[in-house]
Amino acid sequence: xxxxxxxxxxxxxxxxxxxxxLKGLPYSYVPVxxxxxxxxxxxxxxxxxxxAALVPTLVDGDHALGQSxxxxxxxxxxxxxxxxxxxxxxxxxxxxxLAQSVACEIHPLNNLRVLQYLENDLKVDESIKATWYRHWIxxxxxxxxxxxxxxxxxGAFCHGNTPGLADCCLIPQIANSRxxxxxxxxFPTIRRIEEACLTLDAFAKAAPQLQPDAC
Amino acid sequence: xxxxxxxxxxxxxxxxxxxxxLKGLPYSYVPVxxxxxxxxxxxxxxxxxxxAALVPTLVDGDHALGQSxxxxxxxxxxxxxxxxxxxxxxxxxxxxxLAQSVACEIHPLNNLRVLQYLENDLKVDESIKATWYRHWIxxxxxxxxxxxxxxxxxGAFCHGNTPGLADCCLIPQIANSRxxxxxxxxFPTIRRIEEACLTLDAFAKAAPQLQPDAC
Numbered sequence: 001x002x003x004x005x006x007x008x009x010x011x012x013x014x015x016x017x018x019x020x021x022l023k024g025l026p027y028s029y030v031p032v033x034x035x036x037x038x039x040x041x042x043x044x045x046x047x048x049x050x051x052a053a054l055v056p057t058l059v060d061g062d063h064a065l066g067q068s069x070x071x072x073x074x075x076x077x078x079x080x081x082x083x084x085x086x087x088x089x090x091x092x093x094x095x096x097x098l099a100q101s102v103a104c105e106i107h108p109l110n111n112l113r114v115l116q117y118l119e120n121d122l123k124v125d126e127s128i129k130a131t132w133y134r135h136w137i138x139x140x141x142x143x144x145x146x147x148x149x150x151x152x153x154x155g156a157f158c159h160g161n162t163p164g165l166a167d168c169c170l171i172p173q174i175a176n177s178r179x180x181x182x183x184x185x186x187f188p189t190i191r192r193i194e195e196a197c198l199t200l201d202a203f204a205k206a207a208p209q210l211q212p213d214a215c
Numbered sequence: 216x217x218x219x220x221x222x223x224x225x226x227x228x229x230x231x232x233x234x235x236x237l238k239g240l241p242y243s244y245v246p247v248x249x250x251x252x253x254x255x256x257x258x259x260x261x262x263x264x265x266x267a268a269l270v271p272t273l274v275d276g277d278h279a280l281g282q283s284x285x286x287x288x289x290x291x292x293x294x295x296x297x298x299x300x301x302x303x304x305x306x307x308x309x310x311x312x313l314a315q316s317v318a319c320e321i322h323p324l325n326n327l328r329v330l331q332y333l334e335n336d337l338k339v340d341e342s343i344k345a346t347w348y349r350h351w352i353x354x355x356x357x358x359x360x361x362x363x364x365x366x367x368x369x370g371a372f373c374h375g376n377t378p379g380l381a382d383c384c385l386i387p388q389i390a391n392s393r394x395x396x397x398x399x400x401x402f403p404t405i406r407r408i409e410e411a412c413l414t415l416d417a418f419a420k421a422a423p424q425l426q427p428d429a430c
Contacts, residue, residue, distance in 0.1 A: 051365075052316060052358035063305055067319065070311035077304040089292040090278055096285035100318075101267060104282065108323035117350070122337065135332070143267035147281075150266075 002027040003059040005049060007034045007041075008211035011107060011172035012068040013056035017206035018168045019072040023079050027058075031213035034112055069096075069103055072165055084164045095159045098147060098166035102173045106140035110176065134182045137173070141187050144170070148189040156196045163197060171197050175208065217242040218274040220264060222249045222256075223426035226322060226387035227283040228271040232421035233383045234287040238294050242273075246428035249327055284311075284318055287380055299379040310374045313362060313381035317388045321355035325391065349397045352388070356402050359385070363404040371411045378412060386412050390423065 004020065004027045006013035020027050032055050033040045040046060041053045049064045050057040057064050058071045060078075065071050076084045085092050108114070110133050118124045118132060148154045158166035174194050177184060184191055197203040208214060219235065219242045221228035235242050247270050248255045255261060256268045264279045265272040272279050273286045275293075280286050291299045300307050323329070325348050333339045333347060363369045373381035389409050392399060399406055412418040423429060 051361035052320065052355075054320070065305075065308045065312060067312040067315040069319075070308045070315055073311060074304055074308035077307065089289055090280075092292065093280045093285045093289035096288060097280060097282040100282040100285055103315075104284075104319050104323055105267065105269070108319055109329065114324065117347075121350075122339065122343070122347075124337065128337070132332075132337075135336075140267075146266035 003030055004028070005030045005032050005046070005055055005057040005059070006211065006213075007032050007055050008208045008214040010034065010055045011176050012054070012103075012111075014172035014175070014206055014208060015068045015103075015168045016056045016058060016071050016075075017211075018171065018203055019075050019084060019165075021202035021206050022082060022084065022163060022168075022200075023075055025075065025079060029212050031211075033213065069099060069165070069169075072168060076165070082162065084168065086159060086164070091153065091159060094151070094153060095164055095166045098144060098158050099169040101140060101144050101147070102169040105143075106136050106173055107176075109136040130180060133180045134177075137177045137180075137182045138186075140173075141177070141184070141190060145187045145189055148193070154189065157193055163200065163202070167193065167197055167203075170194070171203055218245055219243070220245045220247050220261070220270055220272040220274070221426065221428075222247050222270050223423045223429040225249065225270045226391050227269070227318075227326075229387035229390070229421055229423060230283045230318075230383045231271045231273060231286050231290075232426075233386065233418055234290050234299060234380075236417035236421050237297060237299065237378060237383075237415075238290055240290065240294060244427050246426075248428065284314060284380070284384075287383060291380070297377065299383065301374060301379070306368065306374060309366070309368060310379055310381045313359060313373050314384040316355060316359050316362070317381075317384040320358075321351050321388055322391075324351040345395060348395045349392075352392045352395075352397045353401075355388075356392070356399070356405055360402045360404055363408070369404065372408055378415065378417070382408065382412055382418075385409070386418055 002025060006029060032046060047053055050066050052066055056068055057066055065074060085095055115129060118129050153159055155161040157163045158170060171194060217240060219231060221244055247261055262268055265281050267281055271283055272281055280289060300310055330344060333344050368374055370376040372378045373385060386409060
């Protein structure tokens with residue numbers, strides 16, 4: 001059975017949980033607590049599985065895969081139905097571009113180790129950290145909203161009327177933005193897509209608060 | 216003909232230039248100066264092409280595509296030879312994971328707008344900014360070196376003996392690290408792959424200093 005090393009609050013792990021559930025793939029959940037014991041991701045045991053000391057890791061047989069987007073594409077290639085990417089090259093580029101607009105432009109600036117660096121090395125206070133956090137979300141969501149609202153390929157979901165890779169990335173990022181009280185009024189299309197996703201079991205069941213390690 | 220909106224020093228644009236040259240695809244180069252005029256990427260004209268105000272953008276006919284990794288996969292799907300991704304799902308996951316180890320873990324923390332935020336909003340001085348820059352490269356390269364050295368799939372290049380998506384990401388990141396005097400002694404495999412890449416015309420000709428807007 002597939003194994004997913006995850007932390008309930010990691011939005012990168014959340015993306016993969018959604019994909020696994022959209023595909024209907026069973027998996028065992030291996031919790032990696034990013035705060036306990038100085039961060040369990042830094043243990044030598046975990047770094048044998050994932051040298052980057054990041055979650056998620058997907059283990060399939062003898063193979064340990066890192067990087068959430070690479071994992072989701074792997075799942076899509078090895079379990080093609082339901083497809084998480086469209087069939088046409090332009091559509092695929094659009095969906096990957098939207099996913100990367102979250103995964104390369106927003107999330108990397110707001111993940112735990114960056115917030116820790118801001119706090120411990122740059123000595124910034126909570127309010128400056130929160131401003132930083134919201135700044136990158138607002139900038140990124142402004143671009144994504146424009147990409148969504150101006151393109152007829154946008155449907156009930158980011159691309160057409162079935163959920164896919166872009167939605168797997170967008171929903172965890174929205175959850176993070178709510179956690180840090182980021183105003184979302186300027187992003188009606190993003191909020192509409194969130195609403196559509198959250199009616200689906202796959203998205204609802206992948207939510208942080210429902211994971212075995214939630215606290 | 217394909218059009219590439221690029222800035223000579225943008226490492227994300229550099230990735231796409233390498234891919235275009237590996238594929239032997241002609242393209243016209245449209246310079247977007249990220250510093251002149253308060254940043255030409257912020258012009259309303261450019262934001263009609265790329266709402267994220269980021270380079271690169273690839274224009275193919277009526278379609279403008281953002282996000283370098285999505286662009287390279289698009290080129291690989293529309294012009295399959297030479298392939299930039301292996302054929303097997305595990306190999307593809309590995310190559311994408313390596314590419315994302317650069318594109319999601321290192322580069323987003325060190326791109327221009329982040330450095331500008333550190334300087335203008337957090338008021339950090341040059342030396343703290345340089346420490347920040349090198350910190351994320353060193354952390355990321357430490358993980359990538361381990362992923363490369365411990366895996367028999369590594370060849371003359373990141374994956375086997377032909378250059379691909381991971382190399383397209385790694386070489387520009389090494390160029391950036393040299394620009395900021397980041398020690399690379401601890402990364403012999405990364406340096407060996409760089410050497411192999413730079414013997415190839417595609418990598419050599421995509422280098423920042425050879426672009427029409429270099430200064």
